[in-house]
Amino acid sequence: MTVDKLLERVLYVDLDRRSFHVEQRPELFEEAIGGTGVAIRLLNEECPEGADPMGPDNPMIMTVGPMVGLYPLASKTVAMFKSPHTGNLGESHAGGRSAVALRMAGYGALVVRGISNMPVYLVINEQGVEFRDASALWGMRSSYTVGSVLREREAGSGLRSIMRIGRAGERGVTYACVITETFRHFGRLGLGTVWGNKGLKALVVHGKQSLPVADRRAYRRTYDDIFETLTESSLMQKYHELGTAMNVLPLNEMGALPTKNLQTARFEGAEAISGENLAEKYLGRRVACAHCPVACIHLATLRTPYPSEPYFYKTQMVGYDHEPIFATGSMLGLDEVNGMLTLLDEIEVQGLDAMSAGVSLAWATEMLERELISLDDTDGVAFTWGDAEAYIEGAQKIVTQPTDFYKALARGVDHASSIYGGQDAALAFGGNEMPGYHTGPGCHVGYLAGARHSHLDNAGYSVDQKVAQKGNGMTPSELAETLLEEERWRQVLTSLVICLFSRNVYDPDTVVRALEPLGFATTESELRDIGARILREKYAFKEREGFVMDDLRIPDRITQTISPLGHVDPAYVREALEAYRKGL
Numbered sequence: 001m002t003v004d005k006l007l008e009r010v011l012y013v014d015l016d017r018r019s020f021h022v023e024q025r026p027e028l029f030e031e032a033i034g035g036t037g038v039a040i041r042l043l044n045e046e047c048p049e050g051a052d053p054m055g056p057d058n059p060m061i062m063t064v065g066p067m068v069g070l071y072p073l074a075s076k077t078v079a080m081f082k083s084p085h086t087g088n089l090g091e092s093h094a095g096g097r098s099a100v101a102l103r104m105a106g107y108g109a110l111v112v113r114g115i116s117n118m119p120v121y122l123v124i125n126e127q128g129v130e131f132r133d134a135s136a137l138w139g140m141r142s143s144y145t146v147g148s149v150l151r152e153r154e155a156g157s158g159l160r161s162i163m164r165i166g167r168a169g170e171r172g173v174t175y176a177c178v179i180t181e182t183f184r185h186f187g188r189l190g191l192g193t194v195w196g197n198k199g200l201k202a203l204v205v206h207g208k209q210s211l212p213v214a215d216r217r218a219y220r221r222t223y224d225d226i227f228e229t230l231t232e233s234s235l236m237q238k239y240h241e242l243g244t245a246m247n248v249l250p251l252n253e254m255g256a257l258p259t260k261n262l263q264t265a266r267f268e269g270a271e272a273i274s275g276e277n278l279a280e281k282y283l284g285r286r287v288a289c290a291h292c293p294v295a296c297i298h299l300a301t302l303r304t305p306y307p308s309e310p311y312f313y314k315t316q317m318v319g320y321d322h323e324p325i326f327a328t329g330s331m332l333g334l335d336e337v338n339g340m341l342t343l344l345d346e347i348e349v350q351g352l353d354a355m356s357a358g359v360s361l362a363w364a365t366e367m368l369e370r371e372l373i374s375l376d377d378t379d380g381v382a383f384t385w386g387d388a389e390a391y392i393e394g395a396q397k398i399v400t401q402p403t404d405f406y407k408a409l410a411r412g413v414d415h416a417s418s419i420y421g422g423q424d425a426a427l428a429f430g431g432n433e434m435p436g437y438h439t440g441p442g443c444h445v446g447y448l449a450g451a452r453h454s455h456l457d458n459a460g461y462s463v464d465q466k467v468a469q470k471g472n473g474m475t476p477s478e479l480a481e482t483l484l485e486e487e488r489w490r491q492v493l494t495s496l497v498i499c500l501f502s503r504n505v506y507d508p509d510t511v512v513r514a515l516e517p518l519g520f521a522t523t524e525s526e527l528r529d530i531g532a533r534i535l536r537e538k539y540a541f542k543e544r545e546g547f548v549m550d551d552l553r554i555p556d557r558i559t560q561t562i563s564p565l566g567h568v569d570p571a572y573v574r575e576a577l578e579a580y581r582k583g584l
Contacts, residue, residue, distance in 0.1 A: 004066075004212050006108070006211070006212075007064075007065075007066055007103075007108040008028075008108060009023070009025075009107050009109075010024075010028070010107065010111060011107045011124065011129070012113065013110070013112045013113065014114050015113065015114040015115055015199065015200065016113070017114070018116075018131050022107075022128070028109075029066070032495065033065060033492070033495035033496060033530060034063060034068075034108060035065040035076075035078045036078050036080075036091070036491055036494040036495045036534060037495035037530065038495070039078050039079075039080035039091070039109070040080065040534060040537045040538050041537070042080070042109060042111055043061055043080045043081070043082075043089075046061065046113065047059055047082055047541075049545070050545070053081075053087065054193070054197045055115075055197075056115045058082045058194060059081065060079070060081050060191070060195065060200070061081065061109065061110065061112075062077050062102065062109065062110040063078045063080070063497075064077055064078075064103050064107075064109070065496040065497040065498075066515065066518055067496045067497070067498065068103045068497060069103045069104060069211050069291065070211055070213065070219070070223075071291075072230055072291055073230065073289075073292050073501070073502040074099070074497060075095050075099055075497075076094065076095055076289075076497040077095075077099040077102060077497065078091065078093055078497055079093070079094070081194050082545065083190050084172075084174045084190045084193045084197075085174040085190040085411075085412060085431060085432060086430060086432055086453070087431065087545060087546060088542045088547045089451060089452070089538055089541055089542045089545070090190060090191065090194070091189065091451065091452045091538075092177075092178075092186040092191050092452075093494065093497070094163075094185055094186045094187075095289035095290075095292075096181035096184035096290065097161040098161040098180050098184075099290070099497060100161075100290040100291055101159065101160055101206055101290075102205050103209075103211065104206070104207040105125050105207030105209065106126050106207055106209045107124075112198065112200065115197065115198050115199060116199035118133070118135060118199060119134035119137065119199050120132060120200060120201065121134040121137065121150070121200070121203065121204065122200070122202075122203050123204045123205075124203060124204070124205045125156070125205070125206055125207050126208070134199075134201035134202065136149075137150075137164075137202070140167075141167065141349065142166075142349045143164060143165070143166035143351050144349065146166075146201070146202065147164060147179070150164065150204055159206045159207070160204055160205060160206035161181065161203075161204070161205045162181065162202065162203075162204050163178050163203045163204075164178070164179055164203075165178055165179070165195045165200075165201060165351050166350045166352070167351060167399050168196075168351040168352045168398070168399045169192030169193055169196030170196045171196070171401065172193060172197070172410070173192075173352065173398060173399060173411075174190045175188070175190050175193070175356035176191075176193045176196060176352060177191065177351055178191045178195060179348065183297055183299065183317075183319035184289065185353075187354065187355070188353055188432065188454060189353075189432060190353075192351050213518055214517060214518060215516070216517070219517035222516075227293065229505050230293055230502065231294075235504050236501070236502065236505070240295055240296060242276065242298070243275060243296050243298040243320075244296070245274065245275030245279075245298065245320060245325055246275040246276075246322075247322040247436075248273060248274045248322060249270060249274045249276065251436075251437065252330075254439070254468070255564050256438050256440075257270060257326065257436070257438070258330060258331055258427075258434065258437070259330045259333065260331070260333045260362065261362040261363055261365065261427065262331075262427055262438060262558065263557075263561065265438045265563060267330040267335070268335070269333070269335020269386075272335040273334075273335055273340060275322075278320060278337070279298070281337075282300040282337060283299070283300060283301075284299050284300060285298075286298060286299070289499070294501070296501060297319060298319070299319050300317070300318045300320055300337075301315060301316075302315070302342065303315050304316075304342070316345065318344050318348070319348075320341070320344065322436055323435055324344055324358075325436075326435075326436030327358025327436065328340050328343045328344050328357075328358045330436075331362045332361060332365070332385065332386070332391055334388055335386065336386070336388060338388075339389070342388060343388055343391050343395065346395050350395060350398075350399045352395065355433055355434075355436075356432070357395055357398065359413060359434060360409050360412060360416070360433065361383065361391050361395070362427075363413045363416070363417070363425060363426055363427065364378065364405075364416075365385060366425050367422045367425075368383050370422065372421045372422050377403055377404075377405035377420075378397075378406075379397055379402045379403050379406070381393050381397065398410050412428060412431065412433060413428050413433060414426055414428040414553075423553075424555075424557060425556075425557050426555060427555050427558075428553075428555065429448045430448060430552060431453070432452070432453040432454065434447060434555075435447065435454060435455040437455055437461035438561065438563050439460075439461045439465055439564055440467065440563045440565030440566075441464070441563075441569070441572055442460035442464040442467065442479055443460040443461040444554075444573060445460055445576045445580070446459070446461070448554070449577055449580045450483075451487070451535065451539065456500060457487055457490070458483040458484070458487040458490070459486055463479065463483065468564050476573075476576035477576075479579075480576045480580040480583055483580065487535060488531040488535055489528065489531055491534040491538075492528070492530060492531040492534075493511075495530070495534065496511070498511075508527065508528075509524070511524075511527065512524055512527070535584065536584055539584055549578070549580070550581075552577065554570050554574070
């Protein structure tokens with residue numbers, strides 16, 4: 001493979017010394033493509049074994065790939081770090097403008113080292129890095145306000161990406177997120193916590209570099225073919241019309257929608273929080289990531305009346321997808337849409353990962369019901385299924401941490417349940433709170449085994465649904481190999497970096513054709529070998545940092561609540577995990 005010189009450039013930033021430099025690293029991109037592949041190489045280089053996730057030796061790495069800025073839906077940035085939430089591999093992806101901005105600033109990767117002795121934000125452009133004092137931004141109640149200040153203060157309007165953390169990252173909540181362009185996030189595994197510990201409040205990135213291609217005529221033909229498939233076929237239409245919120249009703253009908261801390265998998269209020277109802281009654285705008293014609297980002301209009309001012313409303317946009325809906329809707333027994341949107345908005349204000357926050361609040365509700373915790377623990381907040389006001393206050397207290405209970409909950413349900421009990425109801429997989437699917441053993445094996453412990457690793461939920469449609473089961477070994485095959489190819493897509501929503505468009509043949517005009521001569525076989533190698537490198541890092549597949553805790557609740565494929569058998573799950581480990 002060959003790459004262009006801009007993609008080979010790695011920008012290194014030292015927060016301790018307020019310094020930066022650029023290195024040309026062609027070997028990284030030749031061997032590992034970009035994105036995930038380059039990020040895991042850099043993480044191995046930069047993160048010493050046993051490094052404290054909250055210490056100066058934990059790097060913050062962001063990478064893009066060769067298709068970014070050149071093909072539609074090549075729109076993601078990969079962030080990699082040692083997770084303060086799980087203690088091993090931290091990997092999170094975000095859309096918005098971050099990927100194109102970093103690429104057009106002239107960099108294929110960014111490495112941030114050390115800890116600043118005062119709050120800072122960084123402005124990154126073609127000339128390098130400018131260090132700005134962020135003391136006035138530190139402690140601001142709302143992440144929205146931080147974004148507004150930076151938009152007014154910094155240049156690059158229309159080209160830049162603004163990434164920032166909220167108070168959750170500043171205060172060490174281990175599942176704090178990084179917000180980019182307000183409605184996209186590096187959501188999972190605590191990247192915002194890493195930033196907060198480094199004293200890094202925000203990144204502003206912009207540039208105007210031209211991106212070279214080796215064969216312009218072939219590139220244009222390939223681009224047009226891909227664009228036509230994306231915009232004129234049915235493959236992506238569902239994402240534009242309803243977004244991932246379209247999953248709510250089908251999952252509920254199947255009995256696969258986690259509800260009330262997965263005490264059941266059907267929600268009586270599913271119709272109210274469905275993508276269809278939200279689109280009909282609340283949808284205000286559709287928004288697209290940079291260089292994406294699909295516009296899958298759906299924003300609801302939330303109107304809040306001003307006290308004692310009739311007919312005067314504060315109107316704001318709140319982003320929604322299936323996962324936030326599950327986490328703040330069905331998982332909390334909340335079907336009042338305004339309440340759910342207000343909770344989502346508060347989670348955005350604080351800079352929390354919506355999934356971990358929702359699952360943590362659901363666990364706390366059940367613990368209060370079971371009297372394993374008291375109102376003294378919750379600082380007087382009486383968590384009750386469907387009570388939006390209580391959950392909004394709870395989200396705030398996870399950040400402010402007025403009691404020992406909230407200090408524990410700010411580290412997730414695995415940690416909190418180890419102190420307060422109720423581990424049978426603690427829905428965490430490898431330390432990370434569950435996503436919004438209870439489709440059968442495939443999704444749960446996928447959560448447990450996946451490198452990020454997320455449904456985005458290997459689409460186990462999709463395997464379950466195919467099994468249900470065919471009516472033929474899989475042996476544990478067959479399930480493991482199916483998940484591994486998917487995950488190996490996803491390493492290729494996330495190294496390019498391709499939005500996984502378009503994985504059915506960017507099939508292996510299309511990827512090979514798309515790379516050729518860019519100067520990447522490769523084959524499907526070579527790409528699959530690279531994907532398998534990247535996956536092994538990720539697990540090698542995880543195991544180096546203490547991850548043991550055999551030690552994974554299978555949440556009891558997933559075996560108790562029936563799924564569309566029946567009760568999940570823990571022995572089957574263990575056997576599949578062992579087959580997965582051997583297959584790596």
